Amino acid sequence: MDEPLEQLLRRAYRYAVALTGDPVVAEDLVQDAWSSVLESNGPRTGPYLFRTVRNAWIDVVRRGRVVRFEALSEPVPGGAPTTGEAPELLAALGRLRLEEREALFLCAVEGYTAQEVSDRTGQPRGTVLSLIHRGRVRLRELLGMDEREVAR
Amino acid sequence: MTDERVDGLVREAYEGLEPSPEALGRWLRQAERRPRRSLSVGWILLAAAAVLALAAWPLVQIEPPRRPASLVPAPPVLPPEPPPPAPAMLEAAEAERIAREAERDRLLFQLRSGDRKEQLTAKNKLQRNFSRDPAVVAVLGEGPKIAPEPVGPRAPLDPPNGPLHLRGLWVGSISGGKSFKMTVLGQSGDRFEGTVELQLADGTFTSLVVTGTTTGSDVAFSGGSYAFRANVLGHRATGEVEAPDGVTYHWTAVH
Numbered sequence: 001m002d003e004p005l006e007q008l009l010r011r012a013y014r015y016a017v018a019l020t021g022d023p024v025v026a027e028d029l030v031q032d033a034w035s036s037v038l039e040s041n042g043p044r045t046g047p048y049l050f051r052t053v054r055n056a057w058i059d060v061v062r063r064g065r066v067v068r069f070e071a072l073s074e075p076v077p078g079g080a081p082t083t084g085e086a087p088e089l090l091a092a093l094g095r096l097r098l099e100e101r102e103a104l105f106l107c108a109v110e111g112y113t114a115q116e117v118s119d120r121t122g123q124p125r126g127t128v129l130s131l132i133h134r135g136r137v138r139l140r141e142l143l144g145m146d147e148r149e150v151a152r
Numbered sequence: 153m154t155d156e157r158v159d160g161l162v163r164e165a166y167e168g169l170e171p172s173p174e175a176l177g178r179w180l181r182q183a184e185r186r187p188r189r190s191l192s193v194g195w196i197l198l199a200a201a202a203v204l205a206l207a208a209w210p211l212v213q214i215e216p217p218r219r220p221a222s223l224v225p226a227p228p229v230l231p232p233e234p235p236p237p238a239p240a241m242l243e244a245a246e247a248e249r250i251a252r253e254a255e256r257d258r259l260l261f262q263l264r265s266g267d268r269k270e271q272l273t274a275k276n277k278l279q280r281n282f283s284r285d286p287a288v289v290a291v292l293g294e295g296p297k298i299a300p301e302p303v304g305p306r307a308p309l310d311p312p313n314g315p316l317h318l319r320g321l322w323v324g325s326i327s328g329g330k331s332f333k334m335t336v337l338g339q340s341g342d343r344f345e346g347t348v349e350l351q352l353a354d355g356t357f358t359s360l361v362v363t364g365t366t367t368g369s370d371v372a373f374s375g376g377s378y379a380f381r382a383n384v385l386g387h388r389a390t391g392e393v394e395a396p397d398g399v400t401y402h403w404t405a406v407h
Contacts, residue, residue: 009179013171027175034179038186089165108159109166136158143161 003046009034011110012049018105019057021094032056050120092142099123100135107132256282260291315342316366316384324405326393328353332403334362342366348375350393 009030016026016033033052042048093101102121106112114132118125170176259282262274275292282288322334330351337346345363352358362380364373371382371389380403382391387407394400 005180005183006176009176010170013175014166014169017169018166023169027171030171030179031175034182038182041186044183089161090169093162093165104159104162105166108162136155139158139162140154 005044008044008046008049011046012053014109015050015105016053016057018093018101018109019054019098021098021101029053029056029060047120054121088143092139095142096135096138097131100131100138103128103131104135104139252282256285256288260287263291315339316369316371318344318366318371318384318407320407322389322405322407324389324403326350327402332405334405344373348378348380350378 012033013026013030016029017023020026020029030053033049033056036042036056037044037049037052042052093104096104099121103117103123106117106120107114112120114125114128117123117128117132121128123131171179256278259274259278262270263278266274278285278288278292317339318336319339320336322332322336324332326332330353331349332351333349335346335348336344338344342365343363344366345361348360348362350358350360358376360376360378362373362375362378364371364380366384369384371380371384371391373380377396379394380391381393382389382403382405388404389407390404391402392400393403
């Protein structure tokens with residue numbers, strides 16, 4: 001049974017946010033990727049759409065259409081179409097390196113193992129584990145948590 | 153434990169993200185406008201037919217329309233195809249090919265760097281055995297030219313103003329169809345000696361030790377009760393032989 005399209009698109013959007021760090025750019029990215037999938041009549045599945053989103057983001061970065069910038073500590077007013085209840089968390093995530101953010105997203109949100117993340121991103125498994133670890137440490141530092149706080 | 157808590161926070165942050173309703177609606181409408189292309193029953197049947205056709209291809213034999221038996225010529229009896237060469241035969245053929253190439257290369261080297269006699273030998277062998285080999289054709293077509301045999305008037309056997317030079321082999325015949333062979337083993341001035349092999353009237357051979365002299369162009373030698381006389385002109389000698397029984401035979405020989 002195929003995943004409902006709406007759910008699939010939401011996941012793709014979150015992944016795009018993890019890649020771009022910007023909800024608005026993420027919408028454009030999903031729009032490009034989704035159009036590409038529909039035009040090529042590709043499978044409407046999570047892995048295929050995620051790969052398409054990732055390739056579209058690589059294209060964007062290569063063409064210089066988006067200048068990578070440091071994420072703002074404060075969310076852009078009206079920038080995020082719909083933000084959750086954790087703007088500080090998103091801001092902290094935006095300060096991570098792209099590779100760390102992507103690995104952490106795929107691991108923590110999508111539930112992929114390190115090997116699966118390695119298969120999807122092309123990074124060695126050891127590198128993926130390192131990225132995830134450093135992302136967690138950095139995120140903890142940015143949120144001002146120590147281990148006791150996190151444990152609590 | 154700590155990592156799980158951080159992961160939970162990350163999950164919480166991203167799962168709170170939602171695309172704008174406009175964007176989500178637009179994406180869904182796009183998907184509706186481009187319905188997923190699914191395999192229809194027709195495509196499935198067509199694919200199955202293609203698979204079956206491919207699988208049955210070796211069994212399909214297209215026969216030409218048959219003519220009446222009287223018009224159908226008897227099929228030619230073709231010799232059975234030779235069986236595929238066995239691996240051992242292949243190895244033997246390969247070894248033979250390698251040997252031929254080695255011989256060809258040796259002859260080519262000899263043609264390039266040997267003396268004149270070796271060059272001639274190599275050229276003859278190459279033309280005889282490797283006339284269709286491209287490498288040989290290329291070399292013989294534009295290879296080193298072998299110096300031709302110096303062609304000129306053959307040196308006269310008997311230098312002027314001197315005794316006849318008889319040393320060597322003389323081969324000829326005696327009247328009656330018998331053979332004659334003389335080998336002049338040594339010559340000193342106008343005297344010479346050698347051996348003569350004669351075929352007698354009964355077909356047997358006799359061997360004689362002869363000694364003789366030359367006078368101008370005339371030659372006289374004898375041995376074993378046989379007396380020979382001849383006149384030498386160039387490389388040809390013509391004369392008579394008197395047998396022990398007194399019968400005289402005509403003989404001729406060339407040097």
